[in-house]
Structures are given as C-alpha cells and as structure tokens.
Amino acid sequence: MDAAMAAFVAVIAGYTATVLVILESLLGLNWKYKAWTGVAGIGVAALASVIAVATGVHAEHGSVFSVDWLPSLGVKFALRVDTLSAIMGLVVAVLSLFIALYSVEYIGEWGASRYWIFYTFFVSSMLLLVYADDLIAMFIGWEGTGISSWALIGFYFDDREEAWVGDPGRKRLGVPMWFTPTHSALRAISFTRVGDIGMLIGIGVVYALLGTVSISALAHESSALVPLVVKGIAAIWLILFYLGALAKSAQFPFHEWLVTAMTGPTSVSALIHAATMVKAGVYFALRLTPILAPALIAYASVKEAYTGLAWLSLFTAFATATMALVARELKLVLAYSTASQLSYMLAAVFAAAAAGHAAEGVFGGFAHLVSHAVFKATLFLVAGAVIHAVHSRYMDDMGGLKKYMPLSFAAFLLAALSLAALPPFSGWWSKDAAVHAISLMSHEAAMFALITAVLTAIYTSRMLYYVFLGEYRGHGHPHEPGKLMLYPYFILGIASLGLGLAWPWIEHYIALAAGLHEVEAEMGLMVMGTAASILGLSTIALYMRGLRIDIESSPTLRTIKDFLYDRWFLNAIIYRVIVYPGKRFAELLSVVERALDRLAHEAIPAVGLFLIKRVHIVENVYDTGLQTSMPSQVAILSEKVRSLQSGDMRDYLTYFVVGVVLAAVISAFVIIT
C-alpha cells in the first residue's frame, strides 16, 4: 500500500465507523458495541497513519491520491502525504486512539450514540484536513471538525451544573460569567464561523487568480498572487486567509470560545480542544506559510502583516498565561494554557516568516505542536480522572491527591514538567525551537516570549501544588480510575519524557518536514529558556513553605486578580458591544416580522374569507362532491373489487382462461395488422 492510499484508508475508516454507529443505534444495540466500533474504526485509522508514515515520511515530492470530486469547479478529492502531513496524521490518529480507549470508560452509557458518532466523525474530518491537497477538501474537513466540536461541547445538553464553566452568579459589566454546555457550544461555532468566512473569501481569491484550489498547484505558482500586491490588497487578503486559522487556534480575541469549550466531556477537551482540532489553525499556517511568505515577503505590506500577526500571537500567549495564574477551575487553567501554547506555535511561524526564514518558523511551530499534543492530552486526561474522583471542578476541593492517585500524579508530573519546559522533557526542546524562531524577528519578541515562559512555569507549579500536593481539602474518598482510563494517560505521560529523551532523533524528521537541512540552536537562548523555566517552577517552594500573599486584603491586588479572573473583561466587552446590540437588533426585526405575520395570517385570510362567502354556492357543490358522492363511489368500487376476489377457485380459473384468450387475441391482432 502506498502512503497516499494509506491516508485514504485512514480518512475513510472513521467515517465508516460513524455510519456503523448510526446503524447500531437504529438497531438499538448495547452501548458497548457502539463504543468498541468507534475504537475499532479509529484503530484502523491509526494503523493506516502508521503505514503512511512508514512509507511516506521520506518521499521526495509526497505521494498523491486524487479523484475528481466536483469536476465543474476543478475540485478534487486529493490527499497528499509528505513528511509534514504524515507526522501530523500520525499524531492525530494515535492520540485519538488513546483518548478513544479512555472514553470507553469515561463516557459509559449515557449519550454513547451521540458521543461515538461525533467522535469518529471528528477523527476522520481532522485526518481529511491534515492529508488534503486541495483547499476545498481541506475546508470540508475543517467544517467537519467544527460541527463535531459543536456537538461535543454541548454533549451534556441537559445543562447539568457540574459541566458548567465559570462561577454561577458572577457578573462583570452586567454580563453573566458562567456558561452552560449548550451556550458554550453555540459560542464555539459562532466564534469560529467568523474566521471561516474570512478563510473562504481567501480561498475564493486563490481560485480567482489561479483557477485552481490545489495546494500543490499553489506551491508551484505562488507568484501568481503578486497582482494582489499591485492592487494593494495583499495584506488584507493574507489576514482574511489566516483568519480561519486564528479563530480555530484561539488567537485573541477568538480565544474566548476555547475557554468556555471546557463544558464538554474532558476526553473531548483533551482531544479536540487541546491535542488536535485547535492545532488545525497552526497546521494551516505550517502548510501555507512556506508557500506564501517566500513569494510575497519582499513587499513591505506583507512583511508588516506577518509582523503584526506575530505580535498578536505573542500578546495572546502572554494574556492567556496571566489568566491561567488566577483560574480556580482545573480544566480552565489547562484551557488558558492551551491558548497560550498555541500562540507560541503561531508566533514562531509568523515571526520567522516576517524575518524571511519561513522554514525555521515551521520547524519551531511544528516541534512545539507535536510535543504539546502529547503532554497536554495527558494533562487533560488526568484532569478528567481527578475531577471525577473528587466530584468537583474547582482546585479548591483538591489537594494532596498524590497520596490517593500516585500513578495519575506521576503521569501529570511528567507532562507538567514538559509544559514548564524543564530539560530534558520534550517541551524544553520544542519551546527552545519556537523561541529561536521568534528571535529571528527581533530580540524584544524573544524576551516577551521568555517572560511568558516564566508565567507558564509559575501557573504549572501552582496547578501541580493545588491538585496533588499539600493537604486534601475535598470530601469523599478519591481513588485511581479504572485501567482503561489510567493506562492511556500513563503511557502518554511516559511518552512526554520519552519524546524528550529521543528528541535528537525526532528533530531530524521535524526538520525534514520543515524543509530545513540543519537545525541551528542558539546557546544563549537555550540557557535563558532553561533559567525561565527553573525560575517559574521555583515558586512551588513558596507554596510548600506556606508563604502566600493574602490578595483579598489588598484592594490593588484584588483589582488586578479580578481583572485577570474575568479574562481582562474581554468577554463582557464582546457581549456588550456585539452580542447584546445584536440581540436588540433581532428584537427590532421581530417587530417587523410580527407585522408581516399579521398581514399574512390575519389580513389576507380576512380578505379570503370575505371572498369565500361570495362564492359559497360553488363551494357547496364542491363540498357535496368531496364529502358524499366520492366516498359513496369509492364504496361501490370497493364492493366490486371485493366481489372479484370471491375466494372461489372456479372464478379464479375463469379469469385465468379469460387472460389466456385475451393474450391470444391481442397477439393475433398484432400479427394481422
């Protein structure tokens, strides 16, 4: 099997599982069948992705699978396996498999049909997005992931309170700051939709200029985009084209959707909202920036656009890291952290592109993407087990769990140290690569990234302390989860250390994916990065010694804390400026609608009634026909039909003979004429 065929199998496997789960639900089978069908489908996809890597990772120009899809628009169902998509596909499919195993026990019976239908649909859509060599095919996968994300964020559609995000009753600027699953699901799909529209416009421009939406063709003819610069719209087009990626990968101000997406089941948060789907935006940038930037970067407006995008990402990384410092909910800390780390990846890509070294950016961004996928999935899966064990999503109710859940603690610790970028964990290597890419743009940017790295280490140690160290503050008796939940994240935890140890070998493939021949490392930056990590992590000592500042007693500190806790008031501002005015506009429209409604349902019928009274003589005749004559005719007909079917054999044989005679007569007639 060649690599592209394997990719095709990987994409189809999950969709097949989706269909099977739907059939099983219709047949009313036990939930376990559905769960294991889902796992099996994803298992096949994972196997196929391994084959795709084994056969395609060294392919010079990639391996292509292509059939016509919409011939009239030149859209092809084209899949392409090169080093980048092969590794990305492997990460997606293998993590999906681990998390699917975890979900079998975590989700259980309630909602199993919905869960497995959308879970398998998600995995296939994500793989389609990854392997696609056609912008439209990619966009279809992209939207497939969006719709599954919507369905799974709102998984608990009964809006049970333990699935909420935020503190019930808390308001900022009069805007409620707690979110139910159904509300969050709608937020997620509306926020990302804004970006998707931009992306669709961007694709339209590509089609208009090149007459094709093939990514390979775009790579060969990227100079065809130069007319955009001449018309002075290159920068605007670029930002629109990247807008879908910015929204999907939770860049300011779109990060709001990701934060409240934590209402979904934790397995979903781990897979979709940490390890894979939110990486789709980064992947889009990794795939297209090396095509677009070299062709256009010579023009000042494009360079400025990339610089601006890089600073936006750096700002997002910093802002969400500050929010993570004060969050009380475990999943929320991880969500902020995800947004922050995604921003590192995008910042690396954009900054290096602005500096004219796109390949370096892809190297840094992709390295961090791979390592982050593994350790963040681990953190989320452990968080799911912990929240389940203590029956609370607040870190206030945790603490001291090291004693009760030692294996979970070990997995969490390994992943957390990777997040804090401590050597020799994978996060250390990849964050250094990202910071190196950022430093190509300017030293200020690199410093800013390092400050954020310190914050990352601080919130990591805070989370680690509040959940696993100190004294247990909750009620009940926490314990380790079942094997099916424990093993997946334990293996992934070990993997985040293993990846770090094997990094020099892995680095080679990531460099190959980036098209980089040798990897440069800057000693000074590495030392500073390590120092930042150690500095941040050392704050755990303060916690251990019991040294804490009483924030509530100082008005200044409390104001700062509330500002961060309420996400820089950004949610409140968005609701005040966009959502509520939009609602009032909708109310205004409903007044117009009611008027039209009255016209249609009252005024026009009134006229009609008036007319009907005038013609009621005709109406009477019609009525008699319909109500009396026709039924009696039908009754007579019915009687006749019944009498034909007398049940008497002799009658039937008579018909038979009549039929034979009829056939003979017709034949004779035909022959004579």
Added chain:
Amino acid sequence: MASILGDPVTTVEAGIVVATLFYMFTSLVTPLLGSKIARLSLYVSALVSFIILAYLGYSTIAGVNYVKAFGGAILLDQFALYLLIIGMMVVGLGSLATGGVVDKWESGEAYYAVIGLLALGVLAAGLAGSLYMAYVAWILVAVSSYVLVALYKDNTSAEAAMKYAVMGSVATILLLLAVQLYYGSTRSSSIGAQVLVSDKALLLPIIALIIVSIGFKMGVVPFHGWVVDVYGNIKPIVVSMISAMAKIFAVLLVVKLIIPYASAAPFVLLSVAATLSVFTMFLGNIGALTTIRDSPQKLLAYSSIAQAGYLIMGIALLAKVPGVDNKAALAGIALHTAGYALSKLASFTVLDVYCEYPECKWKPLRGLLWRDPVAASALVFALASLMGMPPTLGFWGKVYIVKAAATANPLLAVLLVVNFVIAAFYYGYLIYQLFQPLEDSEYQAAKPRIRARAALVAAILTLILGLVPTIAYGLTVYGYTL
C-alpha cells in the same frame, strides 16, 4: 484480478457445485437433525452462495459479461448474477429472522429444508442455460412454494396452498407447452439460440404462453386470483420469503426465455405484456386502495400485484422495437426486482411481529414508531422503496422503467406515473398510522426483536444499494443479446 482457479469456466463450475452441495445438505440431511441445525445450515448455505456469487461477479464475470459452463447447461450473466446475489441476501436475512418463531412450529425443520429447495430453484433459474434446466427450476420453485404455504398446519394455510397448487398446475401445463413450441422454433434445447422459424403464427403462442405462465408466478392480472388469498391470509413470515423469492425467480426466468422472441416478434411481446401490465397496475393499486380498511396484510398483498404490473411493463419494453430503450428497461427490471424483494421481505417480516394471526389488524401498528422504533423504521424504509422515494432501489427501478416506457409510448409512461400516485396514498396511509400518537396502554413498548432487526437491515439495504444505482446498472448488461 485473476481467478483462483485460472479458467473462468472452471471457477463458475466449481462455485456452482459448492453452492448446490450446501443447499442439498440443508434440504436433504439437516431436517433429520432438528430445526436449529437446519436453520443454521440454511444460513451458512446462503452466506456461502452469496460469497461465491459475489466473487464470481467481482472477478470472473466482470470482464466477460457472461460465461457458459457444463457444456452450455449453465449460462451465467451479470443480470442474473445481480438478482441471485439479492436472492441469497433474502434467504440469509430470512433464515436469521425466523429463529424464534418457526423453530416452535410442529414442522419447523421442514420450513428451512423447503426454503433450501426454493433457493436452489431460484439459483437454477438464474443459471439455466437450457430448457431442461429452466423446467427443473420451475418445478423446484413451484413445489417448494406450495409446501411452504401449507406448512403451518391450519385451515387458512391449507386452503391457500390448494388454490396456489391448482392454479399452479394449470400454469405448469402452459409452460410445458411453451417449452415444446420453443424447442420447435429453434431446434435446440439451449436458451438464447437463434429463432429459426419465421412463421409468426408459431411465435404468437410461444410469447403468450410464456407471459401467461410466468405471469401467474408474478401475480399478473388476470392470473392473480391466488395472490390475495395467499399473501393476504397466511402467516406473514412465510409470505415474506415467498413473495421475495417468487418475484426474483419469475423475473430471472421470463427474461431468459423471452429475450430471443423480443427480437423475433417484438410487437407481439410489447402489446401483450403492456396490456396485461396496465390491467395489473390498476387492479393492484385500486384493490389496495379500496381494501385499505380491511387489513394491512391485504393491502400489501394487492400492492404486490401492482408491483408485478410495473415489472411486466419492464418485460414488455424489452421488445426490440426501434427507438425503445431496452437497456433502461433491463436495468429497471433488475433494480425494481431487487428493491421489491428486500422491501417485501422487510415489510411482511414486521407484519409477522405485530399481526395477530389469523387476522391482521391495524390497531397494533398504530403509533408503532413510539413503541418499537426498530420495527417501525424498517417498515418506513421498506414502504419508501415500494413507493419509489429517492434514493431507494424502488425509486431507481421506477425511474428506469418509466424512462424506457417514454421511449416506446408516452401514454405508457403516463399510466405508470398515475399508478405511482395512486399507490402513494395507501403507502402513505400505512406510514401515517405508524406515526400516530400513542392512544392507549394496551400495547407496551417492546424490545426490538430479531425479526425486526433483520427487517431493518433488509430495508436499509434498499437505501444503501440505492445509493450506488450506477454499479447496479453496470451489472445489468445482459450478456448475449442486448
């Protein structure tokens, strides 16, 4: 892809021998071993035959359109292969579904053995390359059908079987006569041989006799007398199998026998078959519409007559009249028969779960969707296919038949469409009953039974196969004449 055995003829011969041996074992040995083993053996036979036929379709027939084996006694083409594969699906699903019911009958093991013979008869009809084989197939199917009808030992079944057998013997005599004249006109016992005689006076009775005798098997008016009494009165589970298999059998045989005469005397075929078709469609549909209050089983029995009318129209359109789209007619026949077999299997099986034998009533079906969604959705999908809703098999069958009819005579196309509209009323009424709100607690919510699940699989197959009609259309290339 190369065959395992190299030579296509050897592959076909080996496959046929294996399938026959399996069915013979089921029919002759397993009744001695009890009904459970008989059922299992029937299921395995169907599965093995399905795999063999699918393999032949995929590897052997795909390139060559048709293969003659056993010195011409066997003729396998793509059209027959497609319907035989559907037939094996029907037998497999049918044997899966009936476990809990038939096993408890006094003569349960005989049921499976006789279905084995029935399946063998259908296989023989699909594979027949000579007139002898065709006649053997006819006898196998005829006798096993009468036995099946009589198998549930009560007065209703006995009366129905008697009527079926008496009319069947008349039809058998007519077929025998047709076969003799056939031999006379070609001087050869092989099917598809060149018609030598140019005397229209001899060709006239051949076509008429073939249409009449096989029309009886399909339920074409006015040879339909038995249909309502058999399909409408006896145990629905038996009907589910007979109605599906008899239609597949009749279509396989009539297409084989009639095609040489479709070019020798096209106008005779077109006039006789189309006239009978018009009578059949109208009597079937109006009968169903006017007996709507009696029982859902009667309604479906009349609908079987109407569906036979659509099929015989397809047969009429095989006539080699210039301008008539024979290919569309053949594709329509194949798709429509497949859709009919699967959806009748599904709908009669569901009736078997909810009909209170011996009188099938409406009440248990009312609001079925809320009580047993599996059974109800099976019925909805099956009726959708019978009604001709896109994209089911029933839809594609009707589309192709109407397309062919329009090329022959627009009036025929109009009559077909008028009948589809009439039929929509009573199928719609049946679906409407399923969606009624629950009114009383007389009937409790039921756990989906194995019969309902098998019915749902059959019904969904009409939908899934309907999604790939182009594949089916490709399969319906009739080897040697069209």
